[in-house]
Amino acid sequence: MAVQFSESSRSRASLHTLQSELEAVIAAADLTVADELFSALDVLDGSAALRRSLTDPAREQAARVEVIRSLFGQRAQQTTVQVLGAAVAQRWGSERDLGDAVETLAVTAVAARAESRGLQGLEELEGTLLSFRRAIADSHELQRAFRDDQAPASAKQQLAARLSADASAEARLLIDRAVTAPRGLRITAVIERFAAVIAARQDRWIAQVTVAKDLSSAYLERLSTSLDKYFGRELKLDVKVDPSVVGGIRVQVGDEVVDSTVASRLNELHRTIAR
Structure with missing residues (x-):
């Protein structure tokens, strides 16, 4: 996080x-x-x-x-x-x-x-928040209604509920918080802050894979199975081709990096020689 x-x-x-x-x-x-x-x-x-x-x-x-x-x-x-x-x-x-x-x-x-509920749960939560944010950003009338200091918190919650009727319990808690206690910020800014935390959490489920050339579907399937086992959860692969890695593979999940590229090994060799 x-x-x-x-x-x-x-x-x-x-x-x-x-x-x-x-x-x-x-x-x-x-x-x-x-x-x-x-x-x-x-x-x-x-x-x-x-x-x-x-x-x-x-x-x-x-x-x-x-x-x-x-x-x-x-x-x-x-x-x-x-x-x-x-x-x-x-x-x-x-x-x-x-x-x-x-x-x-x-x-x-x-x-x-x-x-x-896995990555899907996080994606649904973030999606609901950002959809709610867009609804407010696109309507000056809604912005005025939520900024009204005279309106009771319950009225703002009811309005928010109409705008996000299908929200999960998690999304409802965050949306209600944003509209009733924005802490001096615009509601859209509060939602963005909340979404940033959720996005960081999603990184734990996305394996950013960097390779020198395109991988076959069979190799990707084997790689996905191996990474799921290594990290202990079902990951979503985000594959990027970058010839500068020279060879091998670099995987990043959140803050953890597994790097077996030739470029990485050469850099390590240079650091060793320079000591």
């Missing part, structure tokens, strides 16, 4: 650490955890004093985590409290960055639920 919204290098590093540490926790979380993380985000966004307290580098890590336990320990699942505790244990470049990280983790939890 490599999506980051923060401009701070410190915050980007903290988010990357969080995403790695919480991968198994997030993958096992249900939609209630995502909903509770969004509710916790509302609490953070509503209190500047709380945000300062939880991002103060002079305050002990244990003290920051204890604040989370005292606030949410009795009203949220243990998994939610664990995720929030891990978030405040990190260092953040700004108060806003902590909230952005919690938002990212909430969206990731939603994406993980869709991912239980």
Whole structure:
């Protein structure tokens, strides 16, 4: 999971650490955890004093985590409290960055639920979000309706439901969140942020294969079977022909790279000689 919204290098590093540490926790979380993380985000966004307290580098890590336990320990699942505790244990470049990280983790939890249906689940979730975004972007009337501060949240949710009647539970949670709590952004921008997290999750299911020349269908079938077994899931192959790889094959799935090209081996040889 490599999506980051923060401009701070410190915050980007903290988010990357969080995403790695919480991968198994997030993958096992249900939609209630995502909903509770969004509710916790509302609490953070509503209190500047709380945000300062939880991002103060002079305050002990244990003290920051204890604040989370005292606030949410009795009203949220243990998994939610664990995720929030891990978030405040990190260092953040700004108060806003902590909230952005919690938002990212909430969206990731939603994406993980869709991912239980494989790549198709993620593609359907992203497709629903982007379809909803297009509907809003193409209508000034809808934009005004969702920007109306006097309109109750329930009315915005009902309007959103009419625009996305076939949305899954995961898509419904994210769409409702976007229209009721955009955090000062345009709804279309919020949807784009959510879709970026889902797209990063999809990368885990797409094998980007680079070869020097076209492969036969029989070879591709054998390669697909081997890669599925190696990565432990059914992958979708995205094959690119690039003569510069000289020979062999390069496969990238998410952040993991398997490279057996001649070019790669030559580069490694050059690095060895230069030492």
